[in-house]
Amino acid sequence: MKLKNPTMLGSATKSAEKVKLTKVAKTPDSSESPETKKIQKWPIPKPEDAIIVCVSSRALFDMTKERQIYAEEGLKPYLDHVLKHEDEPLKPGAAFPFVRALNSVNERLLEMDLNEKHLFDIVLMSNNHAQIGVALINSINYHDLTVERICLTAGNSVIGYLKAYDTDLYLSVDSCSVIEALSDGIASAVVSPVSHVDSSSKQLRVAFDGDAVLFSDEAEILAKTQGLNKFFEHEFEMADKPLDVGPLHQFAMTLGKMKKKFHDKGLIEDCPIRTYLVTARSGASSGIRALKTLRGWGLDIDEALFLAGAPKGPILQKIQPHIFFDDQIKNVESGQKHGVPSAHVPYGIAQKHHSSKKG
Numbered sequence: 001m002k003l004k005n006p007t008m009l010g011s012a013t014k015s016a017e018k019v020k021l022t023k024v025a026k027t028p029d030s031s032e033s034p035e036t037k038k039i040q041k042w043p044i045p046k047p048e049d050a051i052i053v054c055v056s057s058r059a060l061f062d063m064t065k066e067r068q069i070y071a072e073e074g075l076k077p078y079l080d081h082v083l084k085h086e087d088e089p090l091k092p093g094a095a096f097p098f099v100r101a102l103n104s105v106n107e108r109l110l111e112m113d114l115n116e117k118h119l120f121d122i123v124l125m126s127n128n129h130a131q132i133g134v135a136l137i138n139s140i141n142y143h144d145l146t147v148e149r150i151c152l153t154a155g156n157s158v159i160g161y162l163k164a165y166d167t168d169l170y171l172s173v174d175s176c177s178v179i180e181a182l183s184d185g186i187a188s189a190v191v192s193p194v195s196h197v198d199s200s201s202k203q204l205r206v207a208f209d210g211d212a213v214l215f216s217d218e219a220e221i222l223a224k225t226q227g228l229n230k231f232f233e234h235e236f237e238m239a240d241k242p243l244d245v246g247p248l249h250q251f252a253m254t255l256g257k258m259k260k261k262f263h264d265k266g267l268i269e270d271c272p273i274r275t276y277l278v279t280a281r282s283g284a285s286s287g288i289r290a291l292k293t294l295r296g297w298g299l300d301i302d303e304a305l306f307l308a309g310a311p312k313g314p315i316l317q318k319i320q321p322h323i324f325f326d327d328q329i330k331n332v333e334s335g336q337k338h339g340v341p342s343a344h345v346p347y348g349i350a351q352k353h354h355s356s357k358k359g
Contacts, residue, residue, distance in 0.1 A: 044148050050121035051254055052165050054158075055099060056172040057126040057136055059191045060147075061090035079129060086135035089142035094191040094341045095171045096143075098322040103146050104202040105258065108272045112265055118258070123149040123165055125158045125172075162186055169251045171323075171343065179346050187251045189325055189343035192336060203272050205321040206255060208301075209345075210279035210290050212327035214252055216244035217348030219286075220327075224349055235286040242293040247347045248325055249297075256299050276319055277301045280331075282308040313338035327351070 057063060070078035102120040109116045122145070124136060130152045140147045151161050159180050162170055170181050170188040181188040211220040223231035255275055262271045277294070281287055283306035294301055305315055313334035316324055324335045324342045328350045335342030 045117055045119040045121050047121070047165065049117040050119055051258070052121050052123060052168045053099070053102060054123045054125040054151075054162055054165065054167045054170045055095050056158075056174065056177075057124060057128055057132075058173045059093055059095040059171045060099060060124065061093045061096070061136070061139055062193060063090060063093070064193065079131065082132050082135050086138060090135070090139040092143070094173075094193050094343075095323070097341055098171070098204075098206075099145060099147070100143075101202065101204040101322045105204050105272050106146070109258075109261065112261070116261075118261075121149065122147045123151060123167075125151045125161065125165075125170070127153045127155050127158055129154045159184060168254060175344075175346060178344075182247055182345075182347055187248050189248075189345045191323075191341065191343045192332070201320070201322075203274055205274045205276070205319060206252075207276040207278045207316060207319055207321040207324040208248060208252060209324075209326040209328075209331065210277055210281060211243075211246070212348035212350060213246050213248045213325050213345050214277070214299075215246045215249075215290070215293060217246070217327070217350070218244060219289075221349045232282075232285045235289050239288045240292065241289070242296045243289065245297075247345055252301075253297065253299055259300060274302045275300075276321065277304040278312055278315060278319070278324065278326075279304075279306055280309050280312075281306050313340070316340040316342070 058067065066078060066082055069081050099122055102122060106119045109119060124140070124147050126132075126136070128136070133150060133152050136150070149165075151158065151165075153161065157180070158177060162181055163184060163186070167181075167186050170178070170186055171191050172178050172188070173191060175190045178188040178190045208214050211217055219231060219235060222234055252275065255273060259271055259273045259275070262268075262273065277290070279290065281290055285308075287304075287306045290306075291304065294304075303319075307315065311334050312324075312326070312331045316335045317338035317340060319340075321340060324332075324340055325345050326332050326335070326342065327345045327348050329344060332342040332344045
């Protein structure tokens with residue numbers, strides 16, 4: 001159920017008038033300052049119609065230097081530094097390619113139908129001080145992103161606001177916030193910086209792990225507690241029984257519905273959304289149950305890659321997704337090593353095993 005009182009989101013909702021979609025020519029060597037650079041505009045969707053993707057400021061932009069000042073010198077020097085440099089655009093962060101691709105999908109949707117209501121709505125969700133908003137907005141405009149809803153909480157938890165916005169997906173660099181959001185039933189993941197951020201492609205590519213991401217961790221629990229042979233036997237016997245849903249299930253279903261809008265218009269090979277299942281499961285030994293589960297959900301995943309335990313990084317490098325979701329740190333690190341924006345979903349039994357290894 002979407003937000004019952006949209007007025008609490010501020011006056012941005014009232015500006016949801018029909019605006020003609022225009023494309024702005026990009027000039028990499030432009031001397032325009034961040035606050036004067038033009039951005040792309042479209043009607044701001046009503047919260048009850050939109051797919052709400054909340055992104056933290058440090059996920060959207062690279063604020064490593066600013067964070068270091070905060071950690072070493074404290075809040076006031078941090079604020080002073082950001083305010084002094086607020087006209088200098090921040091560099092893209094780990095979630096930047098994903099956000100830009102979502103903007104591109106909105107453009108394609110509006111090209112098909114200027115009255116389209118179901119658009120991706122990016123909300124910048126940060127516990128930064130309100131005055132930091134000037135620097136963030138300048139960077140948003142400089143990079144030609146469309147981010148109209150901004151929530152700055154000055155150190156307070158953002159979780160209550162995530163629920164108020166009826167968030168469909170939350171991305172942050174803070175694992176504690178993500179764990180709290182997941183416990184409240186909000187699809188969430190921790191993003192980490194990568195050395196190279198490629199945001200050139202306008203086709204949104206999203207890769208999901210299977211167990212403990214799209215699916216529950218029921219099968220993973222069996223594998224880790226009773227061994228692979230028992231796991232294979234169980235999956236063979238349960239091949240016709242769908243797996244329970246995992247934390248990213250609903251967001252994947254939402255992407256599927258958005259894809260269908262393009263497929264219904266005959267845009268199948270040229271669809272601006274492409275999804276992938278990248279799983280450590282073996283195909284012949286345990287793949288049938290996964291595929292039948294997706295079929296039973298009506299979830300149209302474009303590509304399914306069963307790696308049988310092989311490293312995921314090289315495959316992800318070939319796919320070049322804008323974001324890859326996985327519950328295991330080793331797979332996230334493998335993706336990052338190969339230059340892929342990878343997000344950790346701290347959910348399920350793998351977290352207990354990861355913690356025990358650290359201890």
